[in-house]
Amino acid sequence: MKLLGSDTSPYTRKARLVLLEKGLTHQYLITPPREPGSPVAQHNPLGRVPTLLLDDGTAVYDSPVICEYLDGLNDRPVLIPRGDPVARMRVRRWEALADGIMDSAVVIRLEGLRPPEKQEAATLTLHGNAITRALALAERELGGRAWCEGSALTLADLALVSALLYLDLRQAERGWRAGYPGLAAWSAPVLARQSVRATVTP
Ligand SMILES: N[C@@H](CCC(=O)N[C@@H](CS)C(=O)NCC(=O)O)C(=O)O
Incomplete structure (x- = not known):
């Protein structure tokens, strides 16, 4: 494929x-x-x-x-829990949260590409606030744990790190590590994974 x-x-x-x-x-x-x-x-x-x-x-x-x-192609590892609807929903909800951060960050990026006089402050604020609320929720939900859900890596962790790396790329000035120390602590080992490093430094 x-x-x-x-x-x-x-x-x-x-x-x-x-x-x-x-x-x-x-x-x-x-x-x-x-x-x-x-x-x-x-x-x-x-x-x-x-x-x-x-x-x-x-x-x-x-x-x-x-x-x-x-x-679904293999179970090495299973990234979206199978069988338990609540566990599955929770992982997919993390994915939705992370995708939502990406969606809002993309809107802000596209708005920023317009001439300054055409940029809509209301749009920038709306999406900036959505990202802020999503990061605060992620920080609270993580609560110092090593993984977003359960006791191992899931799609939730992969989605969240993808969203955070996009903030590093497009909104470095946001400085999410300083504002969300729990997220920063969670992210360090995830960012060190071979898979993540392979997508950052090809
Ligand atoms: N909801 C879609 C979003 C995909 C998306 O919007 N991708 C952007 C790149 S980040 C894109 O291809 N935009 C079209 C374009 O740039 O013309 C997904 O999860 O795959």
Whole structure:
């Protein structure tokens, strides 16, 4: 299978981390969707990355669907709990929280690319506040634990670290480590994982 993605896309990073943590054989093709000649829209009508191409040509999108599909391919490790609906919901809820941080950070990024006089302060505030509330909740929920949920790595951790790395890239001035020491402590070993390092320094 092939993952179409881009190195700056946090959703792509999340999918890549699932591929790497589960040791799934794949090709990663860097294909920013807006680059001339990008093949993304041929496979995904939404023209977004990540898009996963299966060997039979099936295109899988968007990142939560990709991650769930990939997690079902093997159980080494299981990243989305199976069987227990509450445990499963909690991991997927972390993913939703992390994806929401990414969504708001992308909106802020796009707004920032507009000429200053056209930027909407209300939009920047709305999404900035959403990120602040989400980070505060993550800090509270983590409560000093090593993993977002349970006693091992799950998709929750991979999604959250992807969101935080995107804040490092696009909102370094936010300085989330200083404001959320619990998140900073949780993130250190996660950032040191081989999978994460492989997506940061190709
Ligand atoms: N909800 C989607 C979001 C994917 C997304 O918006 N990706 C961005 C890159 S970060 C994209 O491809 N945007 C289209 C563009 O840049 O034209 C997912 O989880 O996969």
